[in-house]
Amino acid sequence: MTVRIANAAGFWGDDSEAPRRVIEHAADLDYLTMDYLAEVTMAVLVRQQEQDPDRGYATDFPSVVDDILAEAMDRGVTILANAGGVNPQACREAVASVAEEQGLEPTIATVSGDDFRDRVTEFDDDHLRHADTGEALPADADVVSANAYFGGFPVAEALSADPDVVITGRVIDAALILGPLIHEYGWGRGEYDRLARGLIAGHVIECGAQATGGNFLGEWEEIDFEHIGFPIAEVEADGSTVITKPAGTGGLVTPETVGEQLLYEVADPSAYYGPDVVADFQHVRLEQVETDRVAMHNVAGSPPTDTYKASLHYRDGFTVRSDVVYANPDAESKADRAFEYIRNRADERGIEYDRFRTEAFGVDALHDGTASGEPEEVVARIAIETPNKGDGYEFASLFANLGLGGPPAVTMFNPGRSSPTPKFAYHPVLVPKSEFEPTVEVTDA
């Protein structure tokens, strides 16, 4: 027995054709997962729910379901997504609705209980300290979202009802992959080596095509990015994993492409923390067993901590960003003059800002500029943080002035005037698992 799990989305907004491409090309698929939630997404979803109680989930997901549910149900492929965001029940209703229009009656399970925005004040101050810096949550913080990262076990519990679709709130991305493995193989909470292998399999495929040649910094020139195959983890009962991709798709699965993803967003590879297990892949060995098939060896696990990682976001002012473009010659000098101009005019107007950052795109925006010669053009990018939306609008209005009244050889990078964007401070914490009860609900459409 081998369990085959594909991931067809690495973020909300990822390739909308990927789920169909996966399901059409992947034979013998058991599970199709999609990851929609970045850290700040939760705060954005809360704002949407505040404006409309039926929102607060990844609204792309129902249309993906609409596209693939009939074939998935026909072939017995279970769909899992963390598309529930801060409102899994509303997401379930939307999915049930699109299914009904097709005459389908899927069983839908939801996993929730991660959301504690309404009871943040009940937690000890010590549990709300920033997990990296140790700083307390500011006493006056206007907390928008608060979510614990659940692991694979609640997802496995949801699967025990044999649903067609599983919708979760905040779980670690890899829980969508680990959950099916716990369910299929009956892994217990103490089988740390197996759980660790499932966690790392999930870690490798959770970012979609980054495991199959996307963003590959090695020899990328020959990769067919247009039709890139999203990753599949083929996992055995002991957790042994092969990473592959659907036949007939683009991309590349080699120890090099898988290796880059293995190291993505990782700190200590001997202690990769998940809610169910701490994985050790420091001594991992990647083996090309066939074309586009890579086996992972030497992953082990140890017991998890008694805390969940959780993300809080609180309101923290606004940011405004705008760009103007200057041409050679002396593009950099003109851009520098534009930076000076905007700062002087903002100060004369009394616009309040806490931070002011300039980037001369083409010179030193991404790196430190030490590799550059004289650039052909420069994008002068300017961003501020301000506590006041009004000041943000006023700041944004300054850029048009450069069109006729600033340094020469200028053109606008983006048409129109930019707007202040609400900013949310990210505040990760470690909260006692005992404070949470993952909730699984199952409904028949």
Added chain:
Amino acid sequence: MKLHDIAHGRSGDKGNKANVGIIATDRDDFPFLRDLLTEAYVAAVFEAFLEEPGVESVDRYILPKMGGLNFVLHGALDGGASESLRTDRQGKTFAAMLLRQEIDDEYEGFRD
């Protein structure tokens, strides 16, 4: 020649920390990379990005069987993805910055 001629990698974020994973393209070059890419070397390359420039802001982890090195850069992302005013708020281009380093002198004679 540049580091990119013998290695590849990927970078990303965790809060205000960036990580840069570097992998030897040919396993025979891994000892060279391991010797060259110390925490001090990486701290110097990213000096302009570190809130506290210096070797204390960089941790290195070695993955010997895959020929990989993982660097964690503390305080390297202008507060982190939701705070940063930079374009590259998640340090996604940091691996490219490390790999563009010239290594002609250091590499000379290594493979002879």
